Amino acid sequence: MNDDQPPSQIRHAPLAGVIGMPIAHSRSPRLHGHWLARYNLPGHYVPLPVQPEHLAEVLRILPRAGFVGVNVTIPHKEAVLTLADTVTDRAALIGAANTLIFRPDGKIHADNTDGYGFIANLRQAAPDWQPDTAPAAVIGAGGAARAVVASLLETGVRELRIANRTRLRAEQIKAEFGARVVVYEWAQVGNMLEGAATVVNATSLGMEGKQPLRVPLDALLPGALVTDLVYTPLMTPFLVEAQARGCRVVDGLGMLLHQAAPGFERWFGHRPEVDDETRRIVLG
Template sequence: MTTTRRAAITGWPVAQSRSPLIHGYWLRKHGIDGDYGRVPVAPEDAETFYRDLAAAGLTGCNVTVPHKEIAASLCDWLDPAATAMGAANTLWLDGGRLCGANTDGLGFLGNLDEGAPGWDADPGPAVVLGAGGAARAIVWALLSRGFTPVHVVNRTEDKARAIADHFGTDVVPHGWDKLGTVLGQARVLVNTTSLGMTGKPELDIDLSGLPATALVTDAVYVPLETGLLRAARARGNRTVDGLGMLLHQAVNGFERWFGVRPTVDEDLRALILADLDRSA
């Protein structure tokens, strides 16, 4: 008798997560006896829940806000990315040990590798807008590919400074008023803020100083082409939308839980795009 392997997206809330669509697609494609669902975990229950995943009947899980930090703190083993960020978004059980990884940065890299092959052939300065959890993962990813310095620009400079303090001298913090002075040498420009997302104000920045050779990408994927990407494309910059980051960050977790390394293909992308259209 086979036992169905179960994984889930966990956090508070999780109702809008598209992770079940992604993993469900791969389970069907590979004919795997598995299940991937949603498990809401209230903040007051988080420590107890993650300490004993097996009690919930789970092989492993994804972790979303606001539990990534507490999940990492409870792990018996963390991969280098989760260790560097102090946050885990992917958990699994190994011989009773709780193991954790952070695949957000890998998702960012996988998206750019697919959407702009060779983007990292000549690394140099990069500019990251925002200083939240996504920014931290993307700073880690850029540093891993040799991009320095990484300029973190945020409306609250203290938050940018906290990221710089965490990663060291290759990361330079700035307030929003300094954006114009750091764009001129950027090889990569990344927006990690919610500005430009459907229902949020537009990200209103002047790209005139940005080199024409710079790659521009956005962690926002609703809408698929944000105002930033549209403006960058109009002036001739290469652009990559944010949807691929969501898809690629899921690959490693699926492999851990279900034993098959899946691929991000056009059918999966089309499935998520159709869901985005229905939700619009």
């Protein structure tokens, strides 16, 4: 680019990033940087550590600084809904947003692609998966679980069982998502798995540095699809035991990769492919 060009003739490369606190651990910059390089696209994707008290101010400034959008992670995924100008139905239903698009007129559009990423990961790893043939069981009732519940019900699951250490959060999900949701006591998680064709750990239990997920898996159906949203480690003890019991297992990394694709396409104009190379790059 010629530095002597008039400002009106200089086209700035689009900027995007991920907002959270803390954010240094995020794999999103590595993922989006890989896609930008792979498709030879102009643009940059950066980590943005933002304290909750500064969130509103930062979101007002970013579009003026050349940003076309951001991903949003903990602890801001709920707060951004109140700051956005438009919110998709699925983000409103889930009660959180993970993808913001800054429009040319300065307005902020909020979306949630976690559920899309969850289902896309399962369909890529298990193309013959049929979620509507038997109940699904979801362990946990936090923000990630809400996205999982919404997406599973959308695929046609007729009965969705859910248990959470704090029962009230599971009851809130049932109240919002309807009669197909059946709440189990935390002490009955093992029973909840009986006859389930799809089983999901949507808690952080089992993650490196966290408490283990202590759930009896005796009732798991051989051949059931078992997945864990945790991806550090990739093969959690939960998945290792499920696999030993004859289940098909899917790690949580693919959800991270697939949920990122819609935002990347909106910001940089190209739909990226999630493949083995992408997994290797993100794992580093």
